[in-house]
Amino acid sequence: MTALSPLAPAAFPTMPRLAGVRLASHACGIRYQGRTDLLLVEVEPGTQVAGVYTRSLTCSAPVEWCKQASAKGKGRLLIVNSGNANAFTGSAGIASVERTVAKAADLFDCKKSEVYVASTGTIGVPLSDEKITDSLAAARAKLADDAWAEAAKAIMTTDTFPKGATRTAVIDGHQVIINGIAKGAGMIAPDMATMLSFVFTDADLPHDVLQELLAKGADRSFNAITVDSDTSTSDTLLLFATAKVKHARITDAKDKRLADFKAKLFEVLLELAHQVVKDGEGASKFVEITVTGAAGNKAAKRIALAIANSPLVKTAIAGEDANWGRVVMAVGKAGEKADRDKLCIKIGGVEVARDGQVVPGYDEAPVTEHMKGRTIVIETDVGIGKGKATVWTCDLTHAYIDINGSYRT
Amino acid sequence: MTALSPLAPAAFPTMPRLAGVRLASHACGIRYQGRTDLLLVEVEPGTQVAGVYTRSLTCSAPVEWCKQASAKGKGRLLIVNSGNANAFTGSAGIASVERTVAKAADLFDCKKSEVYVASTGTIGVPLSDEKITDSLAAARAKLADDAWAEAAKAIMTTDTFPKGATRTAVIDGHQVIINGIAKGAGMIAPDMATMLSFVFTDADLPHDVLQELLAKGADRSFNAITVDSDTSTSDTLLLFATAKVKHARITDAKDKRLADFKAKLFEVLLELAHQVVKDGEGASKFVEITVTGAAGNKAAKRIALAIANSPLVKTAIAGEDANWGRVVMAVGKAGEKADRDKLCIKIGGVEVARDGQVVPGYDEAPVTEHMKGRTIVIETDVGIGKGKATVWTCDLTHAYIDINGSYRT
Numbered sequence: 001m002t003a004l005s006p007l008a009p010a011a012f013p014t015m016p017r018l019a020g021v022r023l024a025s026h027a028c029g030i031r032y033q034g035r036t037d038l039l040l041v042e043v044e045p046g047t048q049v050a051g052v053y054t055r056s057l058t059c060s061a062p063v064e065w066c067k068q069a070s071a072k073g074k075g076r077l078l079i080v081n082s083g084n085a086n087a088f089t090g091s092a093g094i095a096s097v098e099r100t101v102a103k104a105a106d107l108f109d110c111k112k113s114e115v116y117v118a119s120t121g122t123i124g125v126p127l128s129d130e131k132i133t134d135s136l137a138a139a140r141a142k143l144a145d146d147a148w149a150e151a152a153k154a155i156m157t158t159d160t161f162p163k164g165a166t167r168t169a170v171i172d173g174h175q176v177i178i179n180g181i182a183k184g185a186g187m188i189a190p191d192m193a194t195m196l197s198f199v200f201t202d203a204d205l206p207h208d209v210l211q212e213l214l215a216k217g218a219d220r221s222f223n224a225i226t227v228d229s230d231t232s233t234s235d236t237l238l239l240f241a242t243a244k245v246k247h248a249r250i251t252d253a254k255d256k257r258l259a260d261f262k263a264k265l266f267e268v269l270l271e272l273a274h275q276v277v278k279d280g281e282g283a284s285k286f287v288e289i290t291v292t293g294a295a296g297n298k299a300a301k302r303i304a305l306a307i308a309n310s311p312l313v314k315t316a317i318a319g320e321d322a323n324w325g326r327v328v329m330a331v332g333k334a335g336e337k338a339d340r341d342k343l344c345i346k347i348g349g350v351e352v353a354r355d356g357q358v359v360p361g362y363d364e365a366p367v368t369e370h371m372k373g374r375t376i377v378i379e380t381d382v383g384i385g386k387g388k389a390t391v392w393t394c395d396l397t398h399a400y401i402d403i404n405g406s407y408r409t
Numbered sequence: 410m411t412a413l414s415p416l417a418p419a420a421f422p423t424m425p426r427l428a429g430v431r432l433a434s435h436a437c438g439i440r441y442q443g444r445t446d447l448l449l450v451e452v453e454p455g456t457q458v459a460g461v462y463t464r465s466l467t468c469s470a471p472v473e474w475c476k477q478a479s480a481k482g483k484g485r486l487l488i489v490n491s492g493n494a495n496a497f498t499g500s501a502g503i504a505s506v507e508r509t510v511a512k513a514a515d516l517f518d519c520k521k522s523e524v525y526v527a528s529t530g531t532i533g534v535p536l537s538d539e540k541i542t543d544s545l546a547a548a549r550a551k552l553a554d555d556a557w558a559e560a561a562k563a564i565m566t567t568d569t570f571p572k573g574a575t576r577t578a579v580i581d582g583h584q585v586i587i588n589g590i591a592k593g594a595g596m597i598a599p600d601m602a603t604m605l606s607f608v609f610t611d612a613d614l615p616h617d618v619l620q621e622l623l624a625k626g627a628d629r630s631f632n633a634i635t636v637d638s639d640t641s642t643s644d645t646l647l648l649f650a651t652a653k654v655k656h657a658r659i660t661d662a663k664d665k666r667l668a669d670f671k672a673k674l675f676e677v678l679l680e681l682a683h684q685v686v687k688d689g690e691g692a693s694k695f696v697e698i699t700v701t702g703a704a705g706n707k708a709a710k711r712i713a714l715a716i717a718n719s720p721l722v723k724t725a726i727a728g729e730d731a732n733w734g735r736v737v738m739a740v741g742k743a744g745e746k747a748d749r750d751k752l753c754i755k756i757g758g759v760e761v762a763r764d765g766q767v768v769p770g771y772d773e774a775p776v777t778e779h780m781k782g783r784t785i786v787i788e789t790d791v792g793i794g795k796g797k798a799t800v801w802t803c804d805l806t807h808a809y810i811d812i813n814g815s816y817r818t
Contacts, residue, residue, distance in 0.1 A: 058741030058749040088737045090750060090766030123734025124767055311720070311805075312813055319814025325532025328497045332467030340467040341499060357499030358533055396720075398807050404721055405728025 007278035007286050007374060007394070008161040015148035015166045018177045019202045020044040020242025024142035025154035028135040030128065031083025031121055036154040038132060040139040041078040041198070042108065047242045049075035049116070050210035052218045054235035060087035061097045062117045066236055069113050073207025075240055076114040077104055078198060079132065080155050082183070085234045086119040086127040096129040103133040107140065118236045120183060120195045121157055152181040155196055158403055159183050159279050165271035169203075169264035172257045174247040176203040178265055182272040184279070197222065197237045197272055203261060204243035205250060212253035213262055214239045221269035224301070224391045225277045226308050239265075277392045282399030285317050287376045287392065293344075294387035299336040301389035303382060306334035314396035320371040322364060324352045327380060342383025349377065416687035416695050416783060416803070417570040424557035424575045427586045428611045429453040429651025433551035434563035437544040439537065440492025440530060445563040447541060449548040450487040450607070451517065456651045458484035458525070459619035461627045463644035469496030470503045471526045474510065475645055478522050482616025484649055485519035487607060488526045488541065489564050491592070494643045495528040495536040505538040512542040516549065527645045529592060529604045530566055561590040564605055567812055568592050568688050574680035578612075578673035581666045583656040585612040587674055591681040593688070606631065606646045606681055612670060613652035614659060621662035622671055623648045630678035633710070633800045634686045635717050648674075686801045691808030694726050696785045696801065702753075703796035708745040710798035712791060715743035723805035729780040731773060733761045736789060751792025758786065 021043055025036040051070030053063050069075075079100060086093045097117055105112045119127060152162030163182040168175055182197035199214075218237055250257060278286050289307050294300035307313055307330040316323040324345050331338050341356035348370025351359050370376065376395075430452055434445040460479030462472050478484075488509060495502045506526055514521045528536060561571030572591040577584055591606035608623075627646055659667060687695050698716050703709035716722055716739040725732040733754050740747050750765035757779025760768050779785065785804075 054741075056738070056741035057744075057747050058737050058752070085734075088734060088749065088752075088762070088765060090764065092766065123737060124762065125734075126767075311809070315810050315813035318810060321814065325494075325497060325534075328467050328532055329465070332463075332465035335466075338466050340497065343467070343497075353497070353533065355499065356497060357501060358535075396810065398810055400720070401724050401727060401805065401807055401810070404724035405730065 003160065005160045005279045006284055009275065012149045012152065012162055013164050013166050015164055015179050016177055017145045018179050018200050018242070019244035020047060021200050021240070022143040022145050023147040023151040024139045024144065025147065025150045026135050026139040026142065028081070028131045030081055030131050036150065037082045038135055038139060039078070039080040039151050039154040040136065040143065041151070042143055043075055043077070043200070043240050043242055044244070045076065047075045047240050048073055048205060048207045048210055050207060050214045050239045052214055052237045058088060060085055060119065060234045061089060061093035062086055062119045063234060063236060065097045065101065066116050066118065066238070069116055070238065072113050074114050075116060076110040077108055078116045078118070078238065078240070079104060080118045080196065081132055082155050082157050083121040084119060084125055084127045085121045085123050087123045087234055089124065089126050092126050096127045100129045100132055104136055107136055116238060118196050118234070120155065120234055148179060148181065152183070155181070155183040157183065158281060161279060163272055163275040163279070165268045165275070167264035167268050169261040171203055171250070171261050172248040174245050176201055176245045176247070176261065178268050180268045180272050182276055184276040195235055199239045199265070199268060201239070201241050202244040203241050204245060204247060205241045209250060209253045210239050210241055213265055217266045217269040220266060221273040224389070225273045226305060226391065226393045274392060277394050280394035281403045282397040282401070283394030284397050285374060285376050285395040287317060287378065287394060288390060289393065290379045290388065290390045291382065292379070292388040293381040293383050293385060295337045295385045296387040297389055298387070300387040301391065303331055303334040303336050303338065303380070304389045304391040306330045307378065307380065308391050308393035311396055314393070317371070317376055318395035318397045320368070322347055322352070322367040322371050327378060328353070331380060331382060337384050338382040339384055344381040344383070346379040347371070347377070412569065414569045414688045414692055416692055418684065421558045421561065421571055422573050422575050424573055424588050425586055426554045427588050427609050427651070428653035429456060430609050430649070431552040431554050432556040432560040433548045433553065434556065434559045435544050435548040435551065437490070437540045439490055439540050445559065446491045447544055447548060448487070448489040448560050448563040449545065449552070450560070451552055452484055452487070452609070452649050452651055453653070454485065456484045456649050457482055457614060457616045457619055459616060459623045459648045461623055461646040467497060469494055469528065469643045470498060470506045471495055471528045472643060472645060473503070474506045475525050475527065475647070478525055479647065481522050483523050484525060485523035486513055486517055486525065487647065487649070488513055488524065489605065490528050490541055491564050491566050492530040493528060493534055493536045494530045494532050496532045496643055498533065498535050501535050505536045509538045509541055513545055516545055525647060527605050527643070529564065529643055557588060557590065561592070564590070564592040566592065567690060570688060572681055572684040572688070574677045574684070576673035576677050578670040580612055580659070580670050581657040583654050585610055585654045585656070585670065587677050589677045589681050591685055593685040604644055608648045608674070608677060609651070610648070611651050611653040613654060613656060614650045618659060618662045619648050619650055622674055626675045626678040629675060630682040633798070634682045635714060635800065635802050683801060686803050689803035690812045691806040691810070692803030693806050694783060694785050694804040696726060696787065696803060697799060698802065699788045699797065699799045700791065701788070701797040702790040702792050702794060704746045704794045705796040706798055707796070709796040710800065712740055712743040712745050712747065712789070713798045713800040715739045716787065716789065717800050717802035720805055723802070726780070726785055727804035727806045729777070731756055731761070731776040731780050736787060737762070740789060740791060746793050747791040748793055753790040753792070755788040756780070756786070
């Protein structure tokens with residue numbers, strides 16, 4: 001068992017009950033012993049669903065299933081297992097998903113297209129789906145509306161803490177709740193960035209509106225974090241809206257009455273994404289990288305990710321070394337326009353380089369002090385235009401290698 | 410001092426004298442103590458030069474200088490220092506190069522455009538070029554035609570062994586020599602892949618022919634290796650031809666009489682590139698990755714590099730874990746066409762996965778045995794077309810983090 005991340009929050013948040021959602025976790029022994037590895041969530045009829053998925057071309061069978069299901073936009077069940085990703089398991093993997101979904105739909109008397117499945121863990125090993133389906137009845141008996149922390153625990157793999165976030169928002173004078181959980185440690189990079197995250201609300205919003213909000217929110221949160229530049233085959237972000245709070249009917253994601261809900265949803269997504277980074281395998285520092293002055297926002301994000309994914313930048317941060325020259329290197333390799341002789345870099349708010357060279361009389365002391373902290377802030381202005389982006393990552397430490405050199409053994 | 414790489418060759422090769430080339434190394438105290446850090450190479454009048462450089466948009470002042478010089482194609486001097494890259498040093502860096510070149514041209518009575526400079530080491534720190542120029546006369550007094558090993562040592566930074574390769578080739582019935590040296594350990598990725606490499610021949614070939622051969626050779630060697638996906642601001646590959654062997658005049662790189670020379674030049678470049686990987690920071694395994702069945706050769710190379718640069722693949726190799734699922738993941742994130750359900754993977758020549766899943770009755774024992782060796786061979790067929798590519802990398806170990814977490818301190 002890996003030690004708790006030094007970046008872990010003090011505690012799992014207190015998550016309020018959310019009308020129309022009941023959760024249960026169960027130990028079905030897929031890979032882990034002595035812990036839960038199955039999450040069952042039942043949402044009431046009428047629930048609308050949106051999804052954002054990995055862009056991997058070798059995506060897992062569960063991801064393929066969910067893509068089809070969330071296009072229809074209705075949901076009744078979510079079944080998640082940890083320990084086996086059911087990825088690169090060929091036709092056996094697809095059959096495994098289909099058996100799970102069929103049995104669950106039968107047991108809960110719903111349509112197969114209303115059942116969502118997600119799997120996380122080892123790739124390439126056939127999933128014993130009968131361990132899941134044999135456990136469904138027992139899990140159903142445990143369904144409860146206050147089991148959020150246990151739910152977050154059941155989906156963990158190499159995570160060192162369960163991840164949750166909650167907000168209340170107001171739509172048209174009615175208070176709604178947004179609760180989210182997530183898991184993810186290594187193999188974290190944009191498209192999608194977390195392996196699994198599930199967000200629930202009692203708001204009454206149609207699939208199209210949910211989908212638009214979720215896609216936008218993912219871009220600024222899960223798709224703006226990276227641990228090691230590797231993209232999982234299983235990344236899944238689902239948003240369920242149970243429609244239990246009866247506010248005005250809203251059919252446009254740009255409706256002004258959604259402003260507060262949108263802001264709070266984005267907060268939940270960002271908080272979960274940050275927790276994923278803070279539990280990055282071996283992470284000892286949380287790093288925020290902002291790029292301004294790029295040709296456009298996309299260019300800014302690409303430069304920011306080049307910095308965030310650079311092993312040389314990440315190891316320097318692990319070593320508490322204010323080696324800003326490596327930031328320059330990363331800007332140069334990003335492939336986006338930059339003017340070497342206009343480049344400005346700040347670390348911890350202190351200007352280090354300006355106009356392409358170290359600032360006159362540079363005093364490294366305050367920067368070195370900043371590097372010793374838990375949160376490292378790097379700002380780069382590339383001197384070309386008005387594009388900007390912020391991404392988050394962690395440092396690259398010995399523990400990353402320890403964890404990943406022996407994950408299967 | 411870092412321990413010798415376990416992948417180091419048994420010895421530096423015996424490099425023959427090469428007519429028209431004399432070398433000297435000198436300790437001028439730029440950063441390192443108790444070792445040489447300056448290489449001076451004098452080539453005789455009439456020498457033709459070709460160059461291939463980093464594609465970094467934040468390239469160093471010496472790279473900018475060499476690009477202009479090698480476009481003219483004539484050479485008399487090469488001056489290389491280690492310990493300071495003179496990169497991201499703004500107008501001071503350019504002035505430093507200009508002073509060095511002017512003083513050298515004066516001392517050796519040649520044109521400034523015939524002087525090549527290269528610097529490797531820390532980025533962002535102004536280079537004390539007077540330490541170099543003050544040493545030129547002393548270095549000149551030491552010029553010798555047999556100082557190849559010393560030359561390779563003077564340009565090392567975190568390298569644990571000096572890198573050299575030599576071949577003889579026949580052009581039009583005349584024997585010519587090709588000698589090359591290189592340095593490079595971290596910050597190694599295509600565009601360019603090594604930090605510095607200098608190759609010399611006594612063949613009589615014009616700039617245009619040399620440039621075409623060098624660019625092609627670099628694509629299959631230095632631009633097909635990666636240690637950590639980071640691209641240096643200083644990567645420089647130069648080829649000097651002293652024209653001392655008087656064979657037939659050849660003006661076309663496709664001339665059949667160049668077949669043997671071309672083959673041997675490519676061998677020298679590849680051997681040097683492999684040595685760079687074998688001295689990758691913290692490397693304990695040399696990894697060859699071949700991708701076949703891609704949509705085209707470029708697609709194959711991009712997929713191969715996605716595998717080679719994946720921290721999860723590299724840490725699994727360090728841990729001697731035959732975690733082929735991570736190869737699948739890397740294929741999926743490469744962004745090139747692949748058919749998950751046609752994907753085949755071999756490790757150490759043993760088929761592990763076929764048609765998108767583990768082979769029936771897969772016996773991991775011979776694969777695990779292969780993973781314990783020093784050279785790891787991974788073959789992936791993506792099942793789409795006829796494109797193929799081979800790239801080389803090393804594993805990602807604790808030593809990489811040790812070296813790069815504290816390089817400057």
